[in-house]
Amino acid sequence: MLKRDKERTKQKIVNSAICEFMKKGFLEASTLDIARNADVAHSTIFFYFPTKAELIISSIYSKLQKLGDKLDEESRTTTNVRKLCKIFLNEVRRNEKFYSRLVKELPLMPISTQRVVFASLSGFSVHFVDVIYKGQRAGKFRRFKPRIAIFFWFGMINYLYSYSKLLGTRKLKKKDLDEIIRFFTKSLKR
């Protein structure tokens, strides 16, 4: 099979997985249905993704690719944490259903799946850490371990999206989101 045919099949599976994960959730979605909707044999799924965890990770990076790309681009040239926060919030709001499912269900997954999926999310958090380090070296931010800021930022976002219905997250106005970002960025500064 040509390399590009393999890539095409892999992407078909990921697209099907994203649909199923959004429809039924990460826990309930079955690889059988994913295969059926991708029009591939069930065993083909496991050729490309030996475990469900790998399929979940690929679906996260495919669905949130724009987020990853924008964070990567911004973090290379800036020490502006506020900009990163805005990018993050905008992209999460665009993919609200997917992100809500992920943050609600990740703690319920088998620990072996949680471990790998959680670790792979470092592909997003690294950009915040890099920008915070740059800000610290430039004397703009206080001295602390950047992962503490990660706890706060992602903890807060995941809270908003875990309880999105109760908190009315979707109804948050721009000024509310700006206030959230301002609260967070102020906590980093000297």
Add this chain to the structure above:
Amino acid sequence: MAKQRKCIVCGMPLQKKSDYPSGDTSKDYCKYCGDKEGLHPYEKLVEGMAKFIVKTQGMEKEEAMKAARKIIDNCDAMKTGRIKKE
């Protein structure tokens, strides 16, 4: 649009010359996963990735090591035999 190049071990995007080991853009891995001679040995890759996960996700070290081992065991470089478990 050209497909984004990524490190065959950790998946880091390879965009600038400074992402590559010694600026060598002919490599298919990043400067953290190898040098101009080649990929780092398995245990060094696991240790490096675990440190990265601890730094960026705040994971506990032992959990990060388990995650790193699993991620590297399933990476393209491992599947194609370019990394061997010691």
